Amino acid sequence: MSDKKMMNDMTSAMETKYSNLIVLKSNAVKSLHVNVRDKRSTHVEFKKFADRLMRVLAEEALAACTIEQATVWTPTGLEYSGMRPNANICAVSIVRAGDALLEQVIACEPAVSVGKILIQRDESTPDKRPVVYYSKLPPQMSKFDRILLLDPMLATGGSVKKAIELLLAAGIAQKNIVFANVLACPEGLKAIFEAYPEIHVVTTAIDPKLNESMYIVPGLGDYGDRYYNTT
Ligand code: PRP
Numbered sequence: 614m615s616d617k618k619m620m621n622d623m624t625s626a627m628e629t630k631y632s633n634l635i636v637l638k639s640n641a642v643k644s645l646h647v648n649v650r651d652k653r654s655t656h657v658e659f660k661k662f663a664d665r666l667m668r669v670l671a672e673e674a675l676a677a678c679t680i681e682q683a684t685v686w687t688p689t690g691l692e693y694s695g696m697r698p699n700a701n702i703c704a705v706s707i708v709r710a711g712d713a714l715l716e717q718v719i720a721c722e723p724a725v726s727v728g729k730i731l732i733q734r735d736e737s738t739p740d741k742r743p744v745v746y747y748s749k750l751p752p753q754m755s756k757f758d759r760i761l762l763l764d765p766m767l768a769t770g771g772s773v774k775k776a777i778e779l780l781l782a783a784g785i786a787q788k789n790i791v792f793a794n795v796l797a798c799p800e801g802l803k804a805i806f807e808a809y810p811e812i813h814v815v816t817t818a819i820d821p822k823l824n825e826s827m828y829i830v831p832g833l834g835d836y837g838d839r840y841y842n843t844t
Pocket residue numbers: 707708709710711732733734735741743764765766767768769770771772773801827836837838
């Protein structure tokens with residue numbers, strides 16, 4: 614079986630298993646992944662293509678936060694129906710890499726409120742245990758229709774699970790959380806959906822597995838380091 618067919622089959626299997634999972638499949642997404650994953654891409658090239666990819670993801674994740682159907686009249690006198698864009702959202706980034714995605718969300722919808730959670734994997738532990746250093750969320754989190762949780766990488770799922778714990782403690786219902794992610798893997802998706810089956814996940818790709826350092830493979834390396842030029 615070709616690698617491409619194996620990846621497509623694995624993605625379809627994940628979508629069948631998890632009904633709250635959306636995997637983007639446009640040609641734009643697939644083409645941007647080529648340059649984002651290329652180890653020869655310089656920091657500037659990586660940032661350029663990652664920003665373009667995250668802009669697409671930001672629009673799709675915002676679309677997953679819509680709650681209201683609307684019908685409008687077009688200038689030709691005819692009707693058009695669809696889901697109305699929703700700005701009653703709190704975007705919460707998992708710092709540091711999540712901040713890159715936050716910029717794209719704000720560029721699409723400047724009216725969102727913003728929260729931040731600083732979580733870092735402890736790379737000295739074998740399971741890359743996440744450590745929560747800081748959390749700043751707006752008051753009355755339950756007033757938002759949706760919480761858009763942002764982190765480009767879903768590896769073991771440890772970091773995002775810690776962030777979800779904090780959101781639930783702030784009074785958010787699982788079903789109102791949309792997690793926007795650039796690259797996931799089966800281990801991370803299993804960790805999220807087993808703990809929080811009602812969460813929604815929008816991702817641009819699922820890779821087959823983690824390696825022994827808990828990095829996604831084939832993956833793209835360390836997103837934060839490549840984006841912020843700290844390798
Ligand atoms: C990376 C990434 C995610 C996390 C994913 O963050 O940005 O937050 O690892 O791994 P997990 O699913 O196994 O928890 P890192 O701790 O390297 O910090 P950074 O964003 O500052 O690079």
